[in-house]
Amino acid sequence: MGxxxxxxxxxxxxxxxxxxxxxxxxxxxxxxVGVLDTTVPPQPAQALLEVGGDLPVVNSLDALPEANVLIIGIAPSGGSLPAPMRALVLGAIKRGMDVESGLHEFLNDDVELAAAAKAxxxxxxxxRHNNERDVARRQNISA
Structure with a gap:
């Protein structure tokens, strides 16, 4: 399954x-397959995001049962998962959906989310979590 x-x-x-x-x-x-935002009525993504054409914006996980990956689509100040998103992320995990996040705060470090994912x-x-530790340094470059 893709x-x-x-x-x-x-x-x-x-x-x-x-x-x-x-x-x-x-x-x-x-x-x-869609965008999830429970605070707005269903509509095309183009109307809210100015991209996506008729891609649906839905207001529940149930609206797109074929979805198997949830991506956190924002980059909030501070890099933490906003409180209003937590229940939706947990709901996606309980459905067996994989969750991808570019937040500075790691989902795997959250005991409740990690336990739900394991279950x-x-x-x-x-x-953002990786094993890269080399940092580019300016060497042998003239000013």
Whole structure:
């Protein structure tokens, strides 16, 4: 089964607040099945994000049962998961959806989310977590 991505923008569905969502829609459109924001009525993504054409913005996880990956589509100040998104992320995990996050605060470090993922078999992917420790340094470059 291929990736069927649902992008979470809860309460932040604008081109400025949901830059991650807009980029995923632009560059992975063939994998995206919709945008999730329970604070707005269902409508085309184009109306809120200025990208995505008729890609649906839905107000529940049940609206797109084929989705198997949830991407957190915002980059909030402070890099933490906003409180209004927590229940939606937990609901996605309990459904067995994988969750991908570019937040500075890692989902795998959250005891409740990690336990739910283990129980459901979903995978939490913290995209900023890596093993790279080399830092580029200016060497042998003249000013």
């Amino acid at each position: 990736r069927k991505i649902l992008i979470l923008t809860e309460g932040l569905s604008s081109p400025h607040s949901a830059k991650t969502a807009c980029s995923v829609i632009r560059y992975r459109r063939d994998e995206v 459901s078999g979903s995978v939490l992917r913290d995209l």
